[in-house]
Amino acid sequence: MPKVGMHPIRRQQLIRATLTTIDQIGLADTTLAQVASTAGLSPGIVSHYFGDKDGLLNATMRQVLRELHAAIAKYRREARDDLPKTQLQAIIDANFDDSQVNPTAMRAWLTFWAASMHRLELARLQRVNDRRLYSNICWQFRRALPVERARDAARGLAAMIDGLWLRGSLRDSQFDVEQARTIAYDYLNRQLEGLV
DSSP: OOOOOHHHHHHHHHHHHHHHHHHHSSSSSOOOOHHHHHSSSSSHHHHHHHSSSHHHHHHHHHHHHHHHHHHHHHHHHHHOOOOHHHHHHHHHHTTSSSHSHHHHHHHHHHHHHHHTTTOHHHHHHHHHHHHHHHHHHHHHHTSSSSSSHHHHHHHHHHHHHHHHHHHHSSSOOOHHHHHHHHHHHHHHHHHHHTTT
C-alpha cells in the first residue's frame, strides 16, 4: 500500500523522468521501462499511474503546459502596471522564461509539437495552447487597437513568439533570450506606435 500523499509526488517524479528520457533518447525510443529506470522505479509503477505510453505523454505535455501558464501568470502579476503594452511584454517574457528555453524543455516542446501531428490528444492540447496564447495576446491588443487590427497584431505576435522560439531551439548554441525578447518587443512597439 503506497504512503498517503505519495501519488502526486510519484506522478511528478515520473513526469520529470519522462522529460529526461525524451531529452536523452527522443520520443520514439522512449518506453515505459526506460522512464521507470530513469526514475529508479519499476515499469509496473509507471503503468499503475499512467496506464500506457500515451497516458504518460499526455500527462507530461499537460505538465509542460502548466509550467508555461504558471510563468505567464507570474510575469503578468509581477508587471509594473496593467497597461496593454506592459502585459504583452510579460507574455513575451514568460514564453522565453528559463522554464521554456532550457535544453530539456525545448526538446520536450519540439517532441510534442511533432507528435501532435499523429496523436489526437496531444494535437488537442496543442490547439488549446495555441488558442490560449492568441486569445491572451488579442485581448491585450484589443484594449489599445480596433478589433481587426488587434486580431492581426495578435496573430503576428503569436507567430513571432513561436517562430523565435523554434529558430532558437534549432540552433547549436544556447538560445539567445535577450535577442528573441528584443525582436518581439520591437514588433510589439511597432503595433502600438503612437498609442501607448
